[in-house]
Amino acid sequence: LEKKKVTIYDVSQRxxxxxxxxxxxxxGKPKVSEEMRKRVIETADEMGYKASKTASSLSxxxxxxxxxxxxxxxxxxxxxxxxxxxxxxxxxxxxxxxEIRVTKTPDDKKEFExxxxxxxxxxxNGIAVVPPSIEAELDDVIQKIRARGIIVxxxxxxxxxxxxxxxxxxxxxxxxxxxxxxxxxxxxREPVAIVTGYRDSTVHKExxxxxxxxxxxxxxNEAGIYEHRDDPEIxxxxxxxxxxxxxxxxxxxxxxxxxxxxxxxLEELGYAGKIKIVASDLLPxxxxxxxxxxxxxxxxxxxxDQGRLVVTYIYRMLAENFQLENDVKYLNPRIVLTSxxxxxxxx
Amino acid sequence: LEKKKVTIYDVSQRxxxxxxxxxxxxxGKPKVSEEMRKRVIETADEMGYKASKTASSLSxxxxxxxxxxxxxxxxxxxxxxxxxxxxxxxxxxxxxxxEIRVTKTPDDKKEFExxxxxxxxxxxNGIAVVPPSIEAELDDVIQKIRARGIIVxxxxxxxxxxxxxxxxxxxxxxxxxxxxxxxxxxxxREPVAIVTGYRDSTVHKExxxxxxxxxxxxxxNEAGIYEHRDDPEIxxxxxxxxxxxxxxxxxxxxxxxxxxxxxxxLEELGYAGKIKIVASDLLPxxxxxxxxxxxxxxxxxxxxDQGRLVVTYIYRMLAENFQLENDVKYLNPRIVLTSxxxxxxxx
DNA sequence: CTGTTAGCGCTTTCAG
DNA sequence: CTGAAAGCGCTAACAG
Numbered sequence: 001l002e003k004k005k006v007t008i009y010d011v012s013q014r015x016x017x018x019x020x021x022x023x024x025x026x027x028g029k030p031k032v033s034e035e036m037r038k039r040v041i042e043t044a045d046e047m048g049y050k051a052s053k054t055a056s057s058l059s060x061x062x063x064x065x066x067x068x069x070x071x072x073x074x075x076x077x078x079x080x081x082x083x084x085x086x087x088x089x090x091x092x093x094x095x096x097x098x099e100i101r102v103t104k105t106p107d108d109k110k111e112f113e114x115x116x117x118x119x120x121x122x123x124x125n126g127i128a129v130v131p132p133s134i135e136a137e138l139d140d141v142i143q144k145i146r147a148r149g150i151i152v153x154x155x156x157x158x159x160x161x162x163x164x165x166x167x168x169x170x171x172x173x174x175x176x177x178x179x180x181x182x183x184x185x186x187x188x189r190e191p192v193a194i195v196t197g198y199r200d201s202t203v204h205k206e207x208x209x210x211x212x213x214x215x216x217x218x219x220x221n222e223a224g225i226y227e228h229r230d231d232p233e234i235x236x237x238x239x240x241x242x243x244x245x246x247x248x249x250x251x252x253x254x255x256x257x258x259x260x261x262x263x264x265x266l267e268e269l270g271y272a273g274k275i276k277i278v279a280s281d282l283l284p285x286x287x288x289x290x291x292x293x294x295x296x297x298x299x300x301x302x303x304x305d306q307g308r309l310v311v312t313y314i315y316r317m318l319a320e321n322f323q324l325e326n327d328v329k330y331l332n333p334r335i336v337l338t339s340x341x342x343x344x345x346x347x
Numbered sequence: 348l349e350k351k352k353v354t355i356y357d358v359s360q361r362x363x364x365x366x367x368x369x370x371x372x373x374x375g376k377p378k379v380s381e382e383m384r385k386r387v388i389e390t391a392d393e394m395g396y397k398a399s400k401t402a403s404s405l406s407x408x409x410x411x412x413x414x415x416x417x418x419x420x421x422x423x424x425x426x427x428x429x430x431x432x433x434x435x436x437x438x439x440x441x442x443x444x445x446e447i448r449v450t451k452t453p454d455d456k457k458e459f460e461x462x463x464x465x466x467x468x469x470x471x472n473g474i475a476v477v478p479p480s481i482e483a484e485l486d487d488v489i490q491k492i493r494a495r496g497i498i499v500x501x502x503x504x505x506x507x508x509x510x511x512x513x514x515x516x517x518x519x520x521x522x523x524x525x526x527x528x529x530x531x532x533x534x535x536r537e538p539v540a541i542v543t544g545y546r547d548s549t550v551h552k553e554x555x556x557x558x559x560x561x562x563x564x565x566x567x568n569e570a571g572i573y574e575h576r577d578d579p580e581i582x583x584x585x586x587x588x589x590x591x592x593x594x595x596x597x598x599x600x601x602x603x604x605x606x607x608x609x610x611x612x613l614e615e616l617g618y619a620g621k622i623k624i625v626a627s628d629l630l631p632x633x634x635x636x637x638x639x640x641x642x643x644x645x646x647x648x649x650x651x652d653q654g655r656l657v658v659t660y661i662y663r664m665l666a667e668n669f670q671l672e673n674d675v676k677y678l679n680p681r682i683v684l685t686s687x688x689x690x691x692x693x694x
Numbered sequence: 695c696t697g698t699t700a701g702c703g704c705t706t707t708c709a710g
Numbered sequence: 711c712t713g714a715a716a717g718c719g720c721t722a723a724c725a726g
Binding site: 031 | 703
């Protein structure tokens with residue numbers, strides 16, 4: 001259990017070279033012969049060498065991580081931001097500095113792109129982003145940034161075709177499954193609808209898939225998808241139309257966080273409590289509806305942790321040449337009911 | 348955003364003293380005059396000094412943390428152990444070494460005490476424990492250990508009267524509330540029973556309180572408590588008796604992890620699926636019952652994190668003079684259903 | 695391509 | 711009670 005620490009010095013002695021060479025070899029730095037590199041790496045792990053993160057972060061120069069967040073109508077980004085901030089604070093000890101910027105306008109491609117380049121100009125070694133809804137729009141920009149050797153990670157959503165280095169997001173499949181199972185408890189085989197923002201975005205596609213898979217398994221009765229594109233007016237209209245066209249609907253799954261308007265409209269129409277609702281996340285409006293009983297449960301996607309983790313993983317790729325399996329970290333969705341609401345809402 | 352780092356050296360210069368003095372003053376070490384200490388502390392935070400954890404862990408001497416776990420019949424301790432191991436591995440970089448010991452016999456006061464002293468003899472600076480069921484039994488031993496300046500933390504259960512420094516445990520109140528809400532969904536106001544290990548242990552008391560509070564709120568019909576004292580024979584007998592005496596019971600809340608025997612017996616008696624069950628945690632037996640549908644939901648108490656966190660917090664008290672608010676860290680209980688089971692069970 | 699050297703910020707002897 | 715000085719393990723200039 002108690003074996004003495006093997007240092008870079010030990011390795012260098014064994015090979016009769018300097019510590020600098022060992023350092024270069026071990027960290028994929030330029031000025032070493034491939035031959036040497038091979039020998040170093042070999043004897044290093046033969047000797048059981050483990051790099052000391054503390055020592056290296058003490059001596060290396062500063063790492064800069066930028067965070068660029070697309071604001072959404074719903075103010076959903078707030079917790080992501082606190083999470084990223086927390087990560088940056090925790091990493092300050094490791095010679096990491098950073099900056100967080102949120103767009104003024106939601107889904108503004110141009111503004112978002114500008115913030116991105118600003119970060120590049122400031123010399124960031126890594127950038128964490130929450131991309132705008134139309135994900136593919138920015139693929140080329142991300143690729144250009146990547147070409148400079150800058151690590152890019154996404155949170156919340158993803159840009160799968162952009163060559164970003166990593167994605168942190170909710171496990172949408174399981175979130176959808178959970179919603180289906182709960183709605184099944186609540187309404188059995190009565191008709192249930194899906195309401196979501198952009199049905200083609202990476203994450204929403206996953207939640208819908210998961211929901212349908214499980215609804216199928218339980219022989220539930222799905223009454224269609226309503227896609228509001230994060231637009232309150234559309235949401236208002238869709239809620240109205242849904243009630244008119246399908247008054248038999250007894251359950252709804254809100255696949256995206258931004259569903260407060262839809263909910264409000266249902267309430268106006270006198271359907272509060274009559275239709276069972278499983279929502280996503282905990283924006284203030286949803287919390288109110290849960291307390292009133294309009295919303296029965298919500299699938300919490302832990303935005304704080306998403307923000308914290310992208311930044312942390314980017315750091316680890318930069319400093320510890322860490323790799324995420326499959327480049328994606330899926331977070332576990334959590335069920336929030338009124339009985340455990342207190343643990344998820346500050347105060 | 349970018350203020351230069353204030354070091355111990357800067358503080359020493361400002362006061363015209365040596366860095367050694369500043370160090371002593373800042374870390375509550377003996378050989379400094381109170382006068383000096385006061386001045387140092389004052390100017391340090393005037394200057395916005397923040398200690399560098401990396402630098403200090405690089406130079407200080409090794410910290411030893413021992414982990415002593417009371418094994419339980421159910422093998423519940425396994426995940427706690429992995430969590431503690433993980434923490435120890437992560438902390439290795441910070442010059443932390445440690446050792447984990449599990450008792451051979453469950454709830455054997457003598458053996459547990461011996462392991463504790465062994466850790467003390469080995470020079471541990473901190474000890475993490477999962478105490479035996481009869482918690483108060485060891486109060487005096489813990490006090491003696493504390494008297495030597497050793498930090499003691501508990502996980503899973505607690506020893507509130509022992510003067511331990513901290514406790515990491517599940518939020519029992521909320522866990523109980525959640526169980527009640529789910530059972531209410533499943534059986535409404537039909538009779539529901541509570542089944543638990545030791546009803547007087549810190550955590551089980553909390554789960555029962557939470558359950559009753561919420562059951563009351565929802566006007567549920569509670570049909571009594573069955574206490575099996577972690578003894579399979581008693582559990583077997585109680586299940587048999589429950590069915591005989593209260594064939595009207597439609598729901599059960601298993602407040603403690605060790606409920607597999609009880610469950611098996613219900614199945615034998617032909618009550619699988621007829622009685623709705625909300626269990627606690629995910630021992631292998633419970634997982635099987637969930638897959639079969641005997642158990643409808645379980646409240647997961649995250650043993651891995653409990654193990655990981657006690658060790659981590661003990662380290663932080665030792666190295667960063669960290670303090671847990673109120674000395675207790677409550678973990679959020681998580682609802683596990685068949686739809687999200689895959690995320691909680693390896694493979 | 696490889697070696698030498700000067701730190702990073704703090705802790706810990708060892709002197710005084 | 712206080713100070714001087716030698717590191718902890720690694721990185722980054724700068725020489726060679």
